[in-house]
Amino acid sequence: MDYSAVSDRADRKFAEQLTREAGVATVPLSPFYRVPPKENRMLRMCFAKDDATLREAGHRIRTWK
Numbered sequence: 001m002d003y004s005a006v007s008d009r010a011d012r013k014f015a016e017q018l019t020r021e022a023g024v025a026t027v028p029l030s031p032f033y034r035v036p037p038k039e040n041r042m043l044r045m046c047f048a049k050d051d052a053t054l055r056e057a058g059h060r061i062r063t064w065k
Helices: 011-022 051-063
Strands: none
Touching: 011 051
């Protein structure tokens, strides 16, 4: 998920904020790199969830802030 339109925070910090404030857990990409790309504004999301959980996560992200 590209979050560059809503925040300029580092991916780890933004993932923590999204978990804390919206209740949606994501995975920052920077830990997967020895040297993370500069200005990385991407998070991974797990889609191995039931449809209701995915709909709720989408709702929480859309209405967050």
